[in-house]
Amino acid sequence: MKAEENHGNTKKFGMVIDLDVCTGCGSCMVACMAENNVPFRKDESDKLKSITWMRVYKLSNGKPYPETDICYLPRPCQHCEGHEGHSPCVSVCPATATDYDMQTGIVSQIYTRCFGCRYCMAACPYHARYFNWYDPVWPKGMEKYLNPDVSVRMRGVVEKCSFCIQRYQAAKNRAFMEGKADIEEGDYQTACTQACPAGAITFGDLNNPAHAVYKLKKQPNAFRLLERLGTNPKIYYLSSREWVRRAGDNYLKNEGPAKIG
Amino acid sequence: MFPFNFEWIWDMPHMVFMGGLWYALGILGLGMTYCIIKAAVDAGKKDAGNHVGNHARNHD
């Protein structure tokens, strides 16, 4: 492994989402779509063809009233690190159109290089990757409100959450102009994090002890989705409820949620 | 695919994978070149056409 691929001394951006705080309002989804020029159609009733980089799932404990309990689980791309950057989707892309950045831990998508084989979608267990089944068509006048920092995608390519990487680039530019050696925690925040009215989403560098996520991910109630698959995701969830933590992964009858180290 | 593509790295996976590819392509290309050149030479010989037309059966 090359020295520059060592994740130890580099940034590793990630999120901690407190599911006990999330109200399922969907602000994160809206903010994400607006920030990233995510296309939509007039009729979005077929959700399996919708594009939602950030998707809020509704989980239930399946028990009858009065023990019924629900939980809303926001699911962005998990930016899996896998084993040494061997995330499920990156290694399978035949045209090197998706990349794991060892400097940031961000899994990026190169839209102009993707030729739409959808192998990455097959590889992702989180359904975090979306295919542009249609050409993006914006309601008249709305094209003027598109984010100029994010390219729109064409029909026939895959797209997904980028951790608002354009904001990271802008933050780095600002830091450079201001003569700062590095960006600070508040300089780079994703749109969903900032939009969440309940403050359920915390974003930052998982490798940096000064960032909130560094401590939050170590909480006893923290878990990650489908950890047992070895995807090594960078989205941590918090919940005080046992059934919610258990819903984060598959367990045999005699097993329970493993504690995250 | 080629060393001048910027994805190219001189590492073992590239050398093994692309080595296999170019090896296979080389055999096919050289084989066909040999067949075509030899056919042109054979066809140019005086007695070349003698048994042409008696070829309906498989050569095996």
Added chain:
Amino acid sequence: MDSAFIPNGVRRCAPGKFLVVLAVAGAVLLWGVYAMLLCWFKGLNQTNMNNNYGFALWIWADLAVIALGGGAFFTGFLRYIIGKDELKNIVNYAVLIGFICYSSALLILAIDIGQPLRGWFIFWHANVHSMLTEVAFCLSCYFGVLTIEYIPLILENRGIDRVPFLHHLGHNMHDIMAVFAATGAFLSFFHQGSLGGVAGVLFGRPFSYREGFFIWPWTFFLFTWSAAAYGPCFTLLITKITEAVTGKKLVKDNVVELLAKISGWMMVTYIIAKIVDTLYWANVTAPSKGLTLMDFYSHNAFYGVWILILEIVIGGIIPAAILITDKGRKSPAARTTAFVLAVIGVCVNRWVMVLQVMAAPVMTFDKWALYYPSWQEVATTILPVAYGVILIAISYRYLPIFPQEPELNPID
């Protein structure tokens, strides 16, 4: 009308009847071409694929025709490398069927990708760690091999053979065919395997994920093995169908029985490996991800244990048992039944390794996703069948595909 182009010593139907066959198959072909153009010009929204089903009917068809076309490489391997001389009487047809299967697979891939004009990126910007890259490279190269193997057959047409250059070209290609066949076997090992690897490396999908050897998951070896085992059955089945349609015996029984026997024993070894693989996956791999075997075969309207039985028992053990016994091989009915079951078996295997992988939920709060193809997908999947019928009809009429035909069907 076209008698000057029909091989010596064989009889063919009247041109009118031949044209009717071409017209019927051509109509189906046009239907498929229309659907194909819709997909190319309007995009993949013409299909019923969705974000849960990134891979669907086409990828299954692709894997299935490549497995079935495996008869070409394996028969060529047996004929040219191992030296099973009797197989020269069926190797031409195996090559033709392989050519049809592989050209169809490439066409389907060209329709399947979202940006067809960027298809060359897979070569140009190749990620050598991706199984799909390996598939694309080996598939394209092997299609080149099949074309090289098919060309001498075309050059044997009576009309073409009159041209001295082409006559000699055909001869020369025949002379070094073993080199091409060996290259084809090498390429086939890798692309058949990497098609298995496509599913096997998906460690995010516990239904398809398999441990393996070095960089290759067990499915890599299973796919190669199954293509070699089941491919010849498809060749033999199509030969049987061709015999039924033409009303002639085209290949002697000893040739059919030899290939059937080899195929049967290959199936025996494959199915043992497949059962071991399934048991290991069900008892070790899946439980290590928190899942049990029945998680993959329950709580949905379609995928039950029946599909496992259909693949392994009905489509594997039974045809293998028929083909390895002398009695089974010598009975035309039993033999043909075995061919049909084997073809079903390998197609079901490819089906589950594509569609059931997509269907099975992985996140606990996900649901099984079932899908049915749109007419455009069906039409473009049937397109290769019509294309195959046309190419077989033309090749059979004008080329000496079956060397034993004149002997088996003497003209008075």
